Amino acid sequence: MADVPIDIHYVAKLARLSLTDEESARISAQLSRLFDFIGELQGLDVSGVHPTAQVIPLANVYRDDVVKPSLSNDEALANAPQRDGPYFKAPRILEGEF
Amino acid sequence: MISGHEIRDAVARRERSAVEVAQQALQAIDRLEPRLRAYISLLPERALSQARSVDARSRAGQDAGLLAGVPVAIKDLFCTKGDRTTCGSKILQDFRPPYSATVVERLEAAGAVVVGKTNMDEFAMGSSCENSAFFPTRNPWDEGRVPGGSSGGSASTVGAGCVPLAMGTDTGGSIREPASFCNVVGVKPTYGRVSRYGMIAFASSLDQAGPLSRDVRDAADALEVIAGFDPMDSTSVDVPVPRYADHLLEDLTGVRVGLVDDFDETIAADSGMTSLYQTAYRNIEALGATLVHVRLPHAKYGLATYYLIAPAECSSNLARYDGTRYGLRVDGGDDVYSMFERTRAEGFGPEVKRRIVLGTYALCSGYYDAYYVRAQKVRTLMKADFDLAFASCDVIACPAVSCPPFELGAKSQDPVAMYLMDYFTIPMSLAGIPAMSVPAGYVNGLPVGLQLVSPAFEEARMLGVAHAYEKATGHARRRAPQLSAR
Numbered sequence: 001m002a003d004v005p006i007d008i009h010y011v012a013k014l015a016r017l018s019l020t021d022e023e024s025a026r027i028s029a030q031l032s033r034l035f036d037f038i039g040e041l042q043g044l045d046v047s048g049v050h051p052t053a054q055v056i057p058l059a060n061v062y063r064d065d066v067v068k069p070s071l072s073n074d075e076a077l078a079n080a081p082q083r084d085g086p087y088f089k090a091p092r093i094l095e096g097e098f
Numbered sequence: 099m100i101s102g103h104e105i106r107d108a109v110a111r112r113e114r115s116a117v118e119v120a121q122q123a124l125q126a127i128d129r130l131e132p133r134l135r136a137y138i139s140l141l142p143e144r145a146l147s148q149a150r151s152v153d154a155r156s157r158a159g160q161d162a163g164l165l166a167g168v169p170v171a172i173k174d175l176f177c178t179k180g181d182r183t184t185c186g187s188k189i190l191q192d193f194r195p196p197y198s199a200t201v202v203e204r205l206e207a208a209g210a211v212v213v214g215k216t217n218m219d220e221f222a223m224g225s226s227c228e229n230s231a232f233f234p235t236r237n238p239w240d241e242g243r244v245p246g247g248s249s250g251g252s253a254s255t256v257g258a259g260c261v262p263l264a265m266g267t268d269t270g271g272s273i274r275e276p277a278s279f280c281n282v283v284g285v286k287p288t289y290g291r292v293s294r295y296g297m298i299a300f301a302s303s304l305d306q307a308g309p310l311s312r313d314v315r316d317a318a319d320a321l322e323v324i325a326g327f328d329p330m331d332s333t334s335v336d337v338p339v340p341r342y343a344d345h346l347l348e349d350l351t352g353v354r355v356g357l358v359d360d361f362d363e364t365i366a367a368d369s370g371m372t373s374l375y376q377t378a379y380r381n382i383e384a385l386g387a388t389l390v391h392v393r394l395p396h397a398k399y400g401l402a403t404y405y406l407i408a409p410a411e412c413s414s415n416l417a418r419y420d421g422t423r424y425g426l427r428v429d430g431g432d433d434v435y436s437m438f439e440r441t442r443a444e445g446f447g448p449e450v451k452r453r454i455v456l457g458t459y460a461l462c463s464g465y466y467d468a469y470y471v472r473a474q475k476v477r478t479l480m481k482a483d484f485d486l487a488f489a490s491c492d493v494i495a496c497p498a499v500s501c502p503p504f505e506l507g508a509k510s511q512d513p514v515a516m517y518l519m520d521y522f523t524i525p526m527s528l529a530g531i532p533a534m535s536v537p538a539g540y541v542n543g544l545p546v547g548l549q550l551v552s553p554a555f556e557e558a559r560m561l562g563v564a565h566a567y568e569k570a571t572g573h574a575r576r577r578a579p580q581l582s583a584r
Contacts, residue, residue, distance in 0.1 A: 049479060
């Protein structure tokens, strides 16, 4: 399992993370070591076993659909790196004129 | 520093004022902080204002609370309204939450006095506190060694005697390992026992808050305060919270304590570690317990399972740090994606980046079934192991760690060696069951903890056994010699 065909640039792009060449090389080397012991799981027979996503005996948890006090607009925006009036300001996402 | 329950009793009887206790704690922190660096932020104003209101309640003859006047340090992963909360990361270095975590609100409602926010591995990813974006914290038993992690600042400040109580979080061992390293009690409750509202998420199916303290009674009181259903966290479970302090045992007659046959002995290769744990089991037997052998055949797959599930959940949780609504933003021209990528490249440290890449990979289409789903199936097998083991014992006793605290830098270049630190603590995290570390003695003069484990929502059992063990052995009472020497 040591040589994992991990395309680090593709994965980093999916994660919206830009990595330097040096970081990519280091992380690739470390991940192939990690996959040595992650590979242990491949030898285990798990046929017929249900996956556990969480451990507590809870299914859907509902609450009453009631409006309660929440953060004010100013509180919600207090940590915004950039704001424009009552809005978060971000670079343009859609193309074209508005 | 006396224990939290002694402070509470003295404040309730008005023999001491909460303000005076808070001032003493802040002074002790100031004196040791240049050496230990346990705190990212100190909160003297928050502390003194809370202490004054505790004293006012006490003077008016009102119940001042189960933790009245008890100084408590909070891991910098819990939101504190208006006070900087960094999670040990550059990406949140100026973040001031608009609300407090339920854990913090419940502590303050019970009269606890929050003195500061403690250092930690960035986003709770690490076992040494060296992954903090700001500075490493030192171990009070030897300043050249790590305090453990990720709740390293919390363990260090309690181990040094600056405060009797601190809050940590545990995803794969982040309360138990630093508790072991700093000779303090550390409790990871059942998943769902304590609300996660206002805790900054790392791996949402594993994260759980718990206390670190000088003795078992303080941990029992603190757990009673923070446990219980919270409408703000739909994964908190509505199971009654017992008065844990009423379940603390003096002798263990009739208690069946399980010893695990399946852990890899070579992980704790040092003969000093092996003989320390053998002595601990004999001490438990001498208190009247019956020792039985239990099997955990899938425990050895714990690390592999954890290092798929936890990074997968981390990569998903940390997607929110994109420079838009809060936290660091690094602009990158007009393009929103380059803003995301540059913000995250500059804001996250190496360990966080490594786990985001690993987790994103494990969730990629084509690999999802082979890695993530397979790991979740092994998690089912591991949980079934514990269910079977607890059919023949009340509490499991096993090592908390494979070694005493190590030197700063000793493992920081080798992530796999660092991950192995969690070998004994991860299986319980994956099964979601409660586990704790209690001081168990010393190897080469450095502290080591014993791990006790209970079935889900049966924290009272392990606390009961830990109390009898603590009282009989006295390991928790020993102070860090390095600090008292100077």
